[in-house]
Amino acid sequence: MKSQFDGKKIVVGVTGSIAAFKVAGWVSSLAKEGADVTVVMTESACRFVAPLTYGALTGNPVLTDMFAAEESNAISHIQLGEEADLIVIAPATANTIAKFAHGIADDLLSTSVLAADCPIFVAPAMNSRMLANTATQRNIGILKELGFRLIEPESGQMACKTEGPGRLPEWDRVREELLAAFTPQDLKGETFVVTAGPTREALDPARFLSNRSSGKMGYAIACAARRRGAEVLLISGPTALAAPFGVLCREVQTAEEMYEAVIPASHEASVIIKSAAVSDFSPETAAVDKVKKDDAGFVLQLRKTPDILQELGAEKEKYGYLLVGFAAERCEHLEAGEKKLVKKNLDLIAINDIGGKETGFETDTNQVTLLDRHGFTELPFTSKAATADLILDRVCKLLSEK
Numbered sequence: 001m002k003s004q005f006d007g008k009k010i011v012v013g014v015t016g017s018i019a020a021f022k023v024a025g026w027v028s029s030l031a032k033e034g035a036d037v038t039v040v041m042t043e044s045a046c047r048f049v050a051p052l053t054y055g056a057l058t059g060n061p062v063l064t065d066m067f068a069a070e071e072s073n074a075i076s077h078i079q080l081g082e083e084a085d086l087i088v089i090a091p092a093t094a095n096t097i098a099k100f101a102h103g104i105a106d107d108l109l110s111t112s113v114l115a116a117d118c119p120i121f122v123a124p125a126m127n128s129r130m131l132a133n134t135a136t137q138r139n140i141g142i143l144k145e146l147g148f149r150l151i152e153p154e155s156g157q158m159a160c161k162t163e164g165p166g167r168l169p170e171w172d173r174v175r176e177e178l179l180a181a182f183t184p185q186d187l188k189g190e191t192f193v194v195t196a197g198p199t200r201e202a203l204d205p206a207r208f209l210s211n212r213s214s215g216k217m218g219y220a221i222a223c224a225a226r227r228r229g230a231e232v233l234l235i236s237g238p239t240a241l242a243a244p245f246g247v248l249c250r251e252v253q254t255a256e257e258m259y260e261a262v263i264p265a266s267h268e269a270s271v272i273i274k275s276a277a278v279s280d281f282s283p284e285t286a287a288v289d290k291v292k293k294d295d296a297g298f299v300l301q302l303r304k305t306p307d308i309l310q311e312l313g314a315e316k317e318k319y320g321y322l323l324v325g326f327a328a329e330r331c332e333h334l335e336a337g338e339k340k341l342v343k344k345n346l347d348l349i350a351i352n353d354i355g356g357k358e359t360g361f362e363t364d365t366n367q368v369t370l371l372d373r374h375g376f377t378e379l380p381f382t383s384k385a386a387t388a389d390l391i392l393d394r395v396c397k398l399l400s401e402k
């Protein structure tokens with residue numbers, strides 16, 4: 001599937017901060033995803049990184065001088081801002097932020113920004129004291145009022161050997177923020193609860209019962225829903241995945257903990273997507289000490305865990321949320337999914353055929369069949385990220401019919 005950056009005209013404005021080197025990586029990633037990237041540098045920025053670096057990475061000339069650009073007839077100071085689909089200023093110095101806040105247009109970058117008619121992201125990067133300075137804070141406040149989109153700096157060790165806020169964030173986070181500008185905000189105003197991952201039921205202090213869920217499908221849904229404008233709470237069992245940007249995450253271990261987290265959260269939700277693989281059974285008691293191999297004939301007594309989906313289905317009309325479940329089935333998966341849809345009072349069920357090598361647990365790809373009151377729809381075999389968006393398209397349709 002094509003990247004949302006593909007074919008987009010993106011202007012990257014680089015200013016005079018030591019973090020300018022980091023943006024070479026961002027520019028390279030944007031170009032790899034098919035964006036047509038033009039880098040504009042301030043005079044100070046050219047002291048930190050040679051324009052050639054960005055030129056080689058984008059395949060486009062790097063613009064540094066307003067008058068030279070005009071003379072060569074290549075591009076005018078107005079055209080750049082007018083034609084861009086998105087502008088991102090990174091790193092943005094205190095000086096450049098001050099100029100934007102006050103409409104100063106004394107170089108190609110600040111002039112292009114004044115003439116622009118597209119989303120403009122500003123990623124400040126500076127020493128913590130410069131950032132905390134009242135003048136800088138006031139200027140950042142003005143930028144927000146003017147409609148600039150702020151990419152909040154992170155805390156950590158700075159180039160000047162001090163610790164604190166002011167660092168340029170990593171690309172993964174920035175990418176998410178930029179992508180939202182190209183994504184229809186069709187889930188704005190919705191409050192999602194998404195569950196993901198496996199649960200772990202302790203046998204003794206060292207061992208547990210669990211399953212092969214990696215959490216990838218649920219994390220992809222949480223990430224896509226946030227990008228489409230929803231507020232998302234992700235309740236996750238143990239996984240190796242990083243929390244998606246902009247999503248509130250709550251970690252749980254056991255089915256019982258999942259229940260305790262999901263039920264109260266459901267009262268505030270407009271959409272609940274239960275993609276977690278919650279253990280159906282838990283050991284009756286967990287041994288206090290590690291069970292030894294010489295304890296011959298170890299018998300494990302299991303009890304049922306609470307049926308979270310059943311309870312959510314029973315309470316659905318009372319709280320008014322849309323309820324989406326998942327079914328992981330190996331054979332006769334459509335019949336099994338249909339039964340679950342009715343039994344648990346779901347609005348939609350995503351049926352995973354876990355019999356395939358590249359679908360279901362642990363993989364980055366999936367093949368899902370959706371079932372709702374309209375009938376079955378077989379989604380294509382594709383990435384979990386693309387599958388997440390297709391599931392959310394159906395959620396949007398069901399929300400509009402509510």
Ligand SMILES: Cc1cc2nc3c(=O)[nH]c(=O)nc-3n(C[C@H](O)[C@H](O)[C@H](O)COP(=O)(O)O)c2cc1C
Binds near residue numbers: 042044125
């Ligand atoms: C080594 C060095 C590192 C600098 N790093 C930063 C920085 O991270 N953030 C910042 O706002 N200014 C930084 N400055 C100061 C700016 O380069 C200076 O304010 C310059 O006038 C900014 O010009 P510009 O906004 O047109 O790029 C640094 C200066 C030097 C010499």
